[in-house]
Amino acid sequence: MRLTNKNITVLVVLGVVLALAIVFWPLKILPHYIPDYKHTALPDFSTIPAGSERKEAFSSYLVPLIQAVNAHQLLLRETAQQVATLPELSDYQQQWLAGLCQLYSIRTPCKPGIPLLQSIDSRINTVPVALALAQAAKESGWGTSRFARQGNNLFGQWCFSKGCGLVPLQRKPGAKHEVATFDSPAYSVDAYVRNINANGAYQLLRQHRQSLQNQAMPELVKALILGLGSYSERGQAYVHEVDAMIDNNPSWLAYPAVVEKHPPTL
Template identity: 45%
Template structure:
């Protein structure tokens, strides 16, 4: 009896060891590449944890070109990332309409709800997908670039140099940032500090895509999508009136900056594209 028990135990152990070889393994789940096949891949942009010495540049044209060259790849990368997310949102919505959401889909929806600052208990329905679609969209490059230049003094302000904050974004937890000069005694806000300029860009774009103050901008952008029109800085910039206490004056200043600096950005983009093509060419 004892020998039979030992033999049975050995057989079970051997079976346990061999089982994985005979049970077919499911391939690891990954996002369907066909969903984003029409989009460029998300660029692998260097993480910038310091700011260039823009204040040392005395030539205005040189400073502008250097500023746009520094910032443009981060803006482009974040917009492409958003377009990838938007494509997957469309894919997930298709499965929702067919009544076949997967566990991965539901997890992704939860992540979107949190990132785009919607109510935690919001129902998964057409309204939710409509809200996500409105918020999950690009910010025109020229708008991001001129706001960064305006808010940071072309990368020379204390907040940009010490906090890597190019957009003057606020935070409200003590020690979360830099205390602005002239803050009232009962003021609680600080100017946020970031670990990288890349984070500053991402946070700014998330703010524009979620804060109630910029709902009009998002509605304008949504209408452009419905009309199959280009999404441009000149069209959307009117939705930034709440960004500054100067209101309309601030908008007009940004419009002038776009008009003056667009040729410089175009030239910088061409140079960056040429460099990328050269690096990708076979040696």
């Protein structure tokens, strides 16, 4: 999966701006609940015996992060839908909305109306926990890879400017990409979910998510996996491997996308 340095910068900067806007924007239409991010260090999973014990430790650590990021997506989605129905926007609201459109690569006119609401519905949404777990386990070797340990990168995100990440030891001659580093595993999860939601390579996945949203989780996840053909250079082989990962861990399908909302502790 290829994530440019420019995209990473946009994700980080605009993500912070949006979060601050949500906290301090004095509009009653904004939710009061703000999901917590647990910026904890990645455990040393290599010290845990491989097999069921490591799998359990990995999922126990990562599931709350995925659910927190999903909750943030729903918060932004609800807020964006409310703003997109306002008859008139202030300058600040217009700037907030423009930042959101840039962050999610929304190409429709970034102004209140049905086209924008349709784009919000498609692009700002949750990723099933089972799918995120399967990709994280595969991309990071259950949290033991060099990129996970040294860069908090659980999903194999790439960047393309010198020094933006870790250089792969087996990078082909002439290749310029690095594997992005993050300040915490939570930021890696956040970048992954936003990439799935914004990148044109995953349009099929988003279409399936939108059209099959009322399907049972196993059927929904199976359909979404088909939209991951561009995530890896290995194409369909990668798709089959993610599918097999979920088949081998069916209990993951029981995890809800988010936990029940609760007021933040002040």
